[in-house]
Amino acid sequence: MKFVVDCMLGKLAKWLKILGFDVLYFSKIEDEEILDIAKTQNRTLLTRDSYLIKKAKNIPNLFIESEKWPEQVVQVINSFKLQNKIKPYSRCIECNHPLKKIKKERVKNLVAPFIYENENEFALCPKCGRIYWPGTHYRKMEINIKNLIKGSN
């Protein structure tokens, strides 16, 4: 499942990528352009703009209800039944490129020592060279999301 996310939903776009989904996001884009991308790349449009939704004829879309990004993430997951498709840290947040797992030893000189000591799983973006690891930020979010998914079913 591929998405294109409207300007005002940057946090939603970021977290969908962290969860491993194929997401395009632009901080600034014209309505016609985002609709064209959705259409030609077969992406589902996620937006909170009811005017844009009206223009999205024949384009799969979802109107995002909440203003809060954790609830937005849960709405997307529940609406498209993506619970089993979540693959955290499998996609680069910068380039949307699939990440490759990388052995811990190989990142020793590439990440801060306390990260190297505390983390065991690392992934590399072959396109931009960024290194990813789940980290505490993600773990907190994971608990948050799990609770919300449970709560909304």
Ligand SMILES: [Zn+2]
């Ligand atoms: Zn990258």
